[in-house]
Amino acid sequence: MATHLVSRSVVIDAPAQTIFDILAAPHRHSEFDGSGSVKGLVEGPERLTRGARFGMDMVLGLPYRISNRVVEFEEGRRIAWRHAGPHRWRWELAPFGDGATRVTETFDYTRAPRGVYQLLGIPARNARGIERTLPRLKRLAETG
Structure with a gap:
């Protein structure tokens, strides 16, 4: 069985807890x-x-509202949430030396129906979103 994950990483010049505090603040x-x-x-x-x-x-x-629930949580290291769909958005933080942190954002659709997500182009679209999200998070964490 293939693993269906879309992940990208960035090194942020900030402590993991600083970054985690941003991720853990839904507002x-x-x-x-x-x-x-x-x-x-x-x-x-x-x-x-x-x-x-x-x-x-x-x-x-079109605009809509979505409800999410945190399904994975390790303070300062990992957080993931999901909604009614079978996929998860996961953030993992790992020390990278000199106070920096490697941050990995993952769209995990291993629990999704096979082929449907690919047919709809969801993995590629989410990869593009992740690639734009990580630099924004980096700027927020590094500039306060």
Whole structure:
């Protein structure tokens, strides 16, 4: 069985906890989203933890709202959320020396129906979004 993951990484000149604090603040997600689909927090906590639920205003052609739940959580190291779909958005942070951190964003669709996501072009579209998101996150974390 093939693994269906789309991942990209960047090294950020900031401690992992600084970056994680941005990722764990759902009201900041639209600041670093490079896909252009995340418009703002509708409801949710100030800071995400395992099991936390949060809703976002989104747009992909048409505006809509989506509810997410944090399904993976390791303080300062890893966070992932999902909504009603079978895929997950995962962020992993690893020390990279001299206070820098390697950040990997992954669109994990291993639980999705085989072929459907590829047919719809979702992996390629999400790869482009990740490639625009990581530099935005880097700027936020490095400039405060």
